[in-house]
Amino acid sequence: MKRVIVHSDINHAYAQIEEMKNPAYRKVPMAVGGSEEKRNGIILAKNDLAKRYHIQTGESLREARAKCPDLLIVHPHYEEYIYYTEKIKDIYRQYTDRVESFGLDEAWMDLTHSQRLFGDGVHLASRIQEEVYRKTGMTVSMGVSFNKVFAKLGSDMKKKKGYILIDEENFRDVVWPRPVGDLLMVGHRTEAKLHQMGILTIGDLARADGTLLVRRFGKIGGMLYQFANGLDHSEVKPVGYQREIKSVGNGKTVVRDIENREQLYEVFRVIAESVAARLRDIHSKGSVVSVYMRDTGLCYIGFQQRLSQPTDLADEILHTAMFLARKDPRFDVRYRSVGIRVSDLTKLAYDQPDLFSDPRRREKERRAEAVIEEIRGRYGYHSCGMASVQLDSDLTDFDPKGTHTIHPVGFLDGSISL
Structure with a gap:
């Protein structure tokens, strides 16, 4: 049975939750942000209207207001974000006992064996996505693939209410043209070093000399080479798994x-x-x-x-x-x-x-x-x-x-x- 791994990402989760609590926020440019007075004044999430002004997560409130003077800033309510995101993950847990959180608003699901009960895994992912929207009014983007790394990449590529399928047949066409910085575990510094080596895309990384990558980056170099070639075999952790x-x-x-x-x-x-x-x-x-x-x-x-x-x-x-x-x-x-x-x-x-x-x-x-x-x-x-x-x-x-x-x-x- 082929693996069906799904990565789900609640789109701009903090802002969506604030809109769910107060629907009026959907009609104005709004962002969840910190406090300039307390010097943690950055954008944590923004709604679709704010996105039109090219407001970026992580930029300062001052920079965001320069782009959109009428931007409404809502201070974060973390306890509520934890509560609502867990409710959404409870929906995932109805279909599989392998749900692994990746931060507050993201999670992997392994639907491989769930297919015996619920049918085709790709259609099941779409069904779960629809159920989340029907029960909460919130949209999630999904990536469906045969491993965790490509599933995560797929959810990053398809925002809003949709999904991307990356399988063994199409991953070279879908994944390899992407910038190397899009690959999981490639941070800004690693990306810059890869660029110095002439590695600009994930395909470049996949075709590179694996031995040279290990010599340059150590174990992480070999791991990235495997990721780019679709050789991630890591398991989705079961519900209740506790990391040390x-x-x-x-x-x-x-x-x-x-x-x-x-x-x-x-x-x-x-x-x-x-x-x-x-x-x-x-x-x-x-x-x-x-x-x-x-x-x-x-x-x-x-x-x-x-x-x-x-x-x-x-x-x-x-x-x-x-x-x-x-x-x-x-x-x-x-x-x-x-x-x-x-x-x-x-x-x-x-x-x-x-x-x-x-x-x-x-x-x-x-x-x-x-x-x-x-x-x-x-x-x-x-x-x-x-x-x-x-x-x-x-x-x-x-x-x-x-x-x-x-x-x-x-x-x-x-x-x-x-």
Whole structure:
């Protein structure tokens, strides 16, 4: 039985959901975007009327308004986006037990064996697409193929309510003329390097010397060569599949620049508390702390350090982060965004004491942090907190644990970062 893999993409999902909630938005140019005041003012999604003004996802609100002065900006409601996109995926799950999310608004489905119950897989994909529209009023684009990579490419090619079929017979005609940057796992930097090698299209990549690609890019080079030739055999993960979490982190673009170490400490305090709470949520501790700082010129610098013992304590994460931040050789630098990540996770339920630690003190700190988190869970984030973060409340008035920034999980199996 031939494989029938479908990739479904909810078209400009955030904007469609806002239109579903408020049909009046369909009559005006509208985009879902952040807040310029909080310095996360970019376009996250736009409706069809806004698209006519060539407004692009990822551009600043200022750039978008220059193209369309009457553009209506709606702030995102992530909890609702999660709710409605899961409802749509519930429709997919009625037809197959293999539905793998790729971010919030995308998913793969394996309809190969579903054909025994529901008939031809291509017609079944169209049926699912119609059911989504009938039940939710939302359109999804679909790519139907014999592997995940080409299915994803197909859904990118066919927007609105339609689908593209890419099979073993036509993929050279349909896929190979496409720009190499359209292929999954080819980012901007890889695309530029491929262009330097004279590889401009997916067909060029497919006909290239595979050995040379491996020598130039390592394992990823061989993988891209296989993708271009239709040799992706990866499975669609079953419903309920959980990837192993490799790291936990949070970052923040602050409302105004961080000008000194005291302000950095306050912002890092808020982020460290979030990272520690999320580690405890998944019953994990981490042995490596990493920090990054991005200055006002968007220049990035980062450092990391291995701890003497795994931790899920905010104070230990905070003090390590500050130690790492002091390694920045630049003086009088102002930071626009900063972040902390903890990796090399373990599920140890107990502390591994060293010569300089006090297990009883650590457990006391852990209980105190857990109580604070419980109070916040009941009464809201601002119901309980450290007095130190109130010294400059403009910088620290954010809840990183409650902020949803949803990115596609890694295509390669085995890991996910939170």
